[in-house]
Amino acid sequence: MTTDSWVPGSADGGFGIENLPYGVFSRPGELPRVGVAIGGFVLDLASLSAAGLVDDRRCFASGSLNAFMVAGRPVWEANRARLVELLTDEGFRERVEPHLIPVTDVALLRPFEVADYVDFFSSEHHARNTGRILRPRSEPLPSNWKRLPVAYHGRAGTVYPSGTPIIRPSGQRRTPGEPEPTYGPSTRLDFEAEVGFVAGVPSIPGRGVPAGAFRDHVFGFVLVNDWSARDVQMWESQPLGPFLGKSFATSISSWVVPVAALEPARVTPPVQDPEPLPYLRCAEPWGLDLHLEVLINGQVVARPRFADMYWTSPQQLAHATVNGAPLRTGDLFASGTVSGPDRDQRGCLLELTSNGDEPLELPDGTKRTYLEDGDTVTLRAQAPGASGSRITLGEVTGTVYPAQPPEAP
């Protein structure tokens, strides 16, 4: 593994010079601002730009990445190159070191304001598994599934930063076999391990964004936990899709990994048969060799591989905009649950437990069908970085809290 940074320990832990993800942080009594992770530190870009060490576009002192994300690829690339220079050249060390803050001394906040949130369904293994479990009398894959990356809009207002408590949702659900639906806290609360990308540069209303323009519009990647109440979802979803079974919470990781950092992770995606329509074709391979881990209460329960995804991120972008719906800065696109062919590569409890029929035994000997109050779910991921390094995405974590009563009327 190679690193040239003078930051102590930066070669370890996946936050080396090859990564440099962006986030938003604060310290008590101070305003939120933009930082970059390097080793065990946050580099304060607001103070660094105030000191004249990086180009000051006044976007780093704001409480979100949006102002920087809208600036576009030339600015992103120039800033990344400058950060590499500052963090590798010993000659800058004395001036840059005062802007490094131990990550343990800061609170990491939501990195960007979410405009719209779209959730795809792009893992063939996940689609087949859920089809078999939820629609046992139908073909597991819907007839459109290999023709287009199926997706729906989720709730942008409940995209929360890592660490936000997840309050168990209540709602209407019908237990299979029961004639009548009932109201109550969800008894089938699940996670979904996903990877998302966020748009930086808006597009023109009425004009689609070609897959080949992915790098010009997309700022970076995050890990996503698309929390799901399966009992609510199964009862409500016909004919218009998931609504309350998803809209209570979606968690994203604190650090946004730039697209440039993941170039070395690009791999050939699974063969697509039939060949997609021209607007979904992409000249470059855009599979991404991300190795995810799902942990319940600190114990690894699944290791999904993002390289197994059938539809790639540029294809998702081209599809989501083909009707002329423009991109806004902060639009978040999640992949759908990442699942692989093996049982321990499945990215949600619906699949890991066959909808609760086959409880999952955790390494500590306890069992889970679905999540219990007090459970903490953590997603993390690693990918190959430049120069043979490994880079880290995530983590995104959340703890389940008991259901709460409605507001007083």
Add this chain to the structure above:
Amino acid sequence: MTTDSWVPGSADGGFGIENLPYGVFSRPGELPRVGVAIGGFVLDLASLSAAGLVDDRRCFASGSLNAFMVAGRPVWEANRARLVELLTDEGFRERVEPHLIPVTDVALLRPFEVADYVDFFSSEHHARNTGRILRPRSEPLPSNWKRLPVAYHGRAGTVYPSGTPIIRPSGQRRTPGEPEPTYGPSTRLDFEAEVGFVAGVPSIPGRGVPAGAFRDHVFGFVLVNDWSARDVQMWESQPLGPFLGKSFATSISSWVVPVAALEPARVTPPVQDPEPLPYLRCAEPWGLDLHLEVLINGQVVARPRFADMYWTSPQQLAHATVNGAPLRTGDLFASGTVSGPDRDQRGCLLELTSNGDEPLELPDGTKRTYLEDGDTVTLRAQAPGASGSRITLGEVTGTVYPAQPPEAP
């Protein structure tokens, strides 16, 4: 019909003292600001508050209603009472008149920033008609339909103000009977006549909003045209619901009618059988006696009645938040297509033409299956107002433009 306003002609046209809807307007070279419609005029609330005539909370000089909407019901009520006083008491005429601008001299802009956009499916007639047309071999009403107000999230970023050009969407669609999907401009472009409400006061994450708290959270109502590409929608919607068939454009009216103005329009809604679960019950009748009109190129083609809706607005609000998803200021909730039992009460071409099988003859003798480039669709509505008056909602209008190619790669 009663009016006490000194504004000339204010008793005519539905924008009398009983209505007083809010909007955002601008004049060339001036900043957008908040106004209220009265007769043929816009009352400039920014200049009125600068002159000390209404309470100045600095929310009227902003380019959206959001700052006023978040202020809450006591502020909304106080401001409404003050406007009635100013516009009816001749003693104020001399001081208020300079703040009246002919509506023909202003541009009406999007009245509020949309946070999340939820679209319901709450007309039983519409649900049965579309079920029969789209799923002829199934029960027209899904089994959950009378248990909960079915809904999905739409795209907030493409909610456009009345008058915005509607560019025909392209996309992937499969003609029934054809084996393969194709790419191209939608050939089944439709409108949907809907009524929406917008949240002003946020709610607490994790806590549902009871139906009885509707007036404490909801600011007002708009007309909504949920443009739909039926060929795209039908091919893409399994299993996660509509996506690109809807997300290219949704138009809303320029004027937001306060909840208070519609109190006289409240009527008993259709009987609900089975009785809904307790969280969906509402002590007050919340049917709304709104008479909608749909016009194509100025010719009325349908007259849906909102009083026919099965699920009411407070029930929709209670349902959408029952899982703890909090309200944000600017959350828009649309009713779904408003359709009645008679053919001329159907609120979309899918129903009016049986998915194109039975062309609709317009009063001018031309026929339509679906919308053609150049067609203008206008929705408007009237409701009973206070003191025996009639108040106007809307209008919301949009003209269809030809499909455009994607961005250059």
